[in-house]
Amino acid sequence: MTSIGVDLAAPRAGSKPDVFHSVDMCDATGLRNVIQASGVQAVIHLAATHDLTDMSNERIGLTAYHTNTDGTKNLLDALSEMRGIERVIFTSTQLISKIGHQVAALDEAKPDTFYGKSKLIGERMIHTYERKPYSWVIVRPTTVWGPGMMMHYRRFIGYIEKGWYFHITNRPLYKSYGYIDNVAHEYVSLLLAQNEDVNRKTFYLADYDPISLRDYANELGHCLEAPPIRTLPLGLCRFMAVLGDLLVKAGFQRFPYTSVRIKNILNEYVYQLGETQRVCGPLPVSFKEGVIRTIRSYKESRNDRGDENSGRLP
Numbered sequence: 001m002t003s004i005g006v007d008l009a010a011p012r013a014g015s016k017p018d019v020f021h022s023v024d025m026c027d028a029t030g031l032r033n034v035i036q037a038s039g040v041q042a043v044i045h046l047a048a049t050h051d052l053t054d055m056s057n058e059r060i061g062l063t064a065y066h067t068n069t070d071g072t073k074n075l076l077d078a079l080s081e082m083r084g085i086e087r088v089i090f091t092s093t094q095l096i097s098k099i100g101h102q103v104a105a106l107d108e109a110k111p112d113t114f115y116g117k118s119k120l121i122g123e124r125m126i127h128t129y130e131r132k133p134y135s136w137v138i139v140r141p142t143t144v145w146g147p148g149m150m151m152h153y154r155r156f157i158g159y160i161e162k163g164w165y166f167h168i169t170n171r172p173l174y175k176s177y178g179y180i181d182n183v184a185h186e187y188v189s190l191l192l193a194q195n196e197d198v199n200r201k202t203f204y205l206a207d208y209d210p211i212s213l214r215d216y217a218n219e220l221g222h223c224l225e226a227p228p229i230r231t232l233p234l235g236l237c238r239f240m241a242v243l244g245d246l247l248v249k250a251g252f253q254r255f256p257y258t259s260v261r262i263k264n265i266l267n268e269y270v271y272q273l274g275e276t277q278r279v280c281g282p283l284p285v286s287f288k289e290g291v292i293r294t295i296r297s298y299k300e301s302r303n304d305r306g307d308e309n310s311g312r313l314p
Contacts, residue, residue, distance in 0.1 A: 004038050006031070007047065012148075025071030032078040042191055043088045045075055050093075050115055065118035072122040080131035087135045087198075089190055094142045094204065096120040100269030102204065103140075123202075135199040137190050142206040142271060146180030146290055147297030157298050159256070160220050163227035168237045168265055172212035176271045179290035182207055182283040189280035203276045207283060210270045219288065223295040237262055 005017035008024055021034045025047045035043075049067040062069070072090070079085060095116035097109040106124060111117045123138060145153060159165040178186075186205045190198055221229055244258040285293070 004040060006034055025067050025074060028074040028077065031074050032081070035075075035078045035082060039084065041084060041086050043075075043079065043085060044187060044191065045072070045088065045090045047071060048091065048093075048119075062114050062118055062121075065115055068115070068118035069121050069125075072125055076125060076129045076132070079134065080129075083133070085134045087137070087191060088132075089137045089139060089187060090122070090126050092123050092138050092140045092202075093119045094140050094269075094271070096123060096140065099267060102271050135195050137198045137200075138202040139187070139190065140202065140204045141183055142176045142178055142204065142269070144178050144180055144183050146294050148180065149294075154298060154301070155256075157220055157224070157295070160217060160229065161224045161226045165217060165221075165229060166237075167214055167217065167229055167231040168262065169234045170214075170231060171266075172214050173266065174210040174212055174268050174270050176204075176206040176269055176273070177211045177216070178206035179283075179285050179287070181285045181290070181293075185284050186276060186280045193279050197279050201275075203279070204271045204273055205276065206271060206273060207287070208273050208277050209287075211287065213265070216291075219291045220295065223291050 002019065003017040005011055005020045006023050007020070008022060010022065011017065011020060023030045023034050025031060047067060049065045079088060093116065095113055096106075096111050096119050097103045097116070098112050101108075101110075103109045106120070106127065109120050109123075111120050126136065126138060156165070183205050186203070190203060217229055221227075238259075240257055241259045241262045244255050244261070247255045248258055
């Protein structure tokens with residue numbers, strides 16, 4: 001089986017497909033030409049614009065996320081002219097509604113970021129597009145962690161390593177995170193599943209058991225042999241966050257601790273994944289093994305520019 005990758009940037013070493021094409025999703029002609037020449041039987045659509053810092057910035061708006069809207073429309077058009085494609089997986093996000101709200105019908109989705117709004121537009125396009133001569137699935141990954149995760153999360157590990165990270169209260173703070181190899185397993189399982197189990201359905205992707213942020217940070221620290229993580233009272237944390245807000249307004253844009261950040265930390269979200277588990281079966285990597293692999297990868301890459309000297313909390 002030949003794998004074909006389509007992206008703006010060339011893939012990293014160790015993850016290269018058999019064939020690679022550098023194509024912008026918003027280049028309708030270029031995308032159509034590549035897909036029509038590919039002869040593929042299945043497509044996994046992962047391309048997206050996603051910016052953690054500007055998802056609700058009014059100065060940017062939806063136009064910054066045209067890959068998620070125009071790009072999805074271009075892909076649908078290109079696939080509609082193909083014959084022989086058996087299944088397409090379209091990647092959306094948990095953020096099509098307020099985080100933690102498990103959306104059953106699109107009418108109840110209420111995104112609070114422009115990224116989420118753009119993905120909701122994409123989902124509606126998929127549902128209403130008439131020419132789909134293939135089985136299709138929509139997936140909504142939650143927070144994905146593990147080797148290769150974004151700089152934002154590598155900085156979080158760097159704070160733990162240096163003893164700068166602290167717990168907020170004694171609450172466990174449960175979240176539906178997904179280890180990257182487990183999420184990849186879910187993608188493959190959905191790609192190979194029986195048509196009646198997946199066609200025209202939507203699945204949230206994460207580890208089946210939610211992770212306590214407190215346990216997650218402690219396990220990362222243990223694997224790093226870092227100093228024990230301290231716990232600070234909520235009142236003190238809120239006061240520090242207000243000071244952080246003032247510093248950001250004064251021009252310190254990369255200050256790691258603000259009211260938005262404390263809200264994200266305290267926000268618990270647990271999704272019901274019974275249907276995902278039924279179709280995808282047991283996951284291959286345990287929580288502790290995932291932490292070991294993550295720290296191994298982090299140590300290999302932590303000397304990259306910027307990893308050691310700056311950061312943000314999760």
